[in-house]
Amino acid sequence: MSTGQQPPVSASLQVGGKDDALEQRLDDELTAFNARATGAGDPVPFSVRVTDSGDELVGGLTAWVWGSLCAIDMLWVREDQRHAGWGGKLLRAAEEEGARRGCTEAIVSSFTFQAPGFYQRRGYRESGRTEGIPGGHQDVHFHKALTAPR
Template sequence: MKTTLEITAEPLAQDLALLSESLTAFNDRDVGASGRKPLAVFVRGEAGAMVAGISGYTAWGWLYVQWLWVDEKLRGQRVAASMLDAAEREAMARGCHGALIDTFNPTAEKVYRRQGYEPFGSLPDFPVGRSRIFLQKKLS
């Protein structure tokens, strides 16, 4: 079979969909269905605008927090902790036994550690001058 290698900064939606479907099918055969389900927690202000949020998913018994953001005016008020608590409760209701999050922000790392997350790995210079820290927590 003759093949070509393509590099693009603008992948087609159908190519990404095929990639996702193909990898999902492979993983399902290899380790079983993930049961992947999106999970989001939002905090809204008086006018209904989002002022903080979490986005991630649950899969294979784990909660993965992909994004966590808190508006500057609300930082230091345990908003991140409240959102993490809510996400973890929902994850446990879905049968999850663990949670995973990563950051390269030292302040965020402290927040996650206070929530019971423990580092298990790091990637130096991601970005340069910082380390991307990977943290996990056992849910019970």
């Protein structure tokens, strides 16, 4: 009786440091698998940045769009400019860009020592937590429905 599975190949397992070629191959393979499974195509990255008059970075955000999903990867504001509204402006710009690109949902996560309240105040609802973050912290996962651009 055949299960349709191939027997494992003879291979060696190796543990090493950062491997850019491996990372790219895994990204390519998983992106192709995800596209076949969802029909959503490849994720498309984008960024939002704020610079001061001297062209120094005040803050920035990286994100990606995949089908109808906008995922915020990283959001950072320079320490001397925190609480000046830049975080909210960066996030709003990313949400608007995601909606412009057809997204109806946004996701983001924040460690408990970072800014989970920031996202909650901007309409994100907690959708889960991951334990085991160093220092006894958690990774808080958030979701928000986006509105179509006006």
